[in-house]
Amino acid sequence: MEKPLNKQELVAAVAEKVDLSKAKSAEVVDAVLSTIEGTLAKKQEVRLVGFGSFVTATRKAAKGRNPRTGEEIDIPASISVRFKPGKLLKEAVSK
Numbered sequence: 408m409e410k411p412l413n414k415q416e417l418v419a420a421v422a423e424k425v426d427l428s429k430a431k432s433a434e435v436v437d438a439v440l441s442t443i444e445g446t447l448a449k450k451q452e453v454r455l456v457g458f459g460s461f462v463t464a465t466r467k468a469a470k471g472r473n474p475r476t477g478e479e480i481d482i483p484a485s486i487s488v489r490f491k492p493g494k495l496l497k498e499a500v501s502k
Contacts, residue, residue, distance in 0.1 A: 447488055457495035464489050 422432035443461055446453050453461040468484040
């Protein structure tokens with residue numbers, strides 16, 4: 408299994424694909440990620456047709472158990488981010 412792609416490698420790959428400097432590509436990548444983050448913070452969905460959708464999901468408060476002591480604990484409600492892959496992405500990955 409290959410190592411994961413990190414942000415610097417992503418910036419370099421984008422720079423090469425679109426013939427931009429790494430500095431300009433870093434700005435573009437940062438702008439895209441910042442826009443997705445800001446949109447999700449407003450509880451809006453981000454849909455990238457063919458690629459997938461980023462959505463927020465609310466988890467209800469629940470009761471849980473501490474695995475060490477068996478003591479019951481309260482787990483507060485929280486908001487998480489989920490990614491739903493699009494059809495084209497699913498097809499590309501399954502090849």
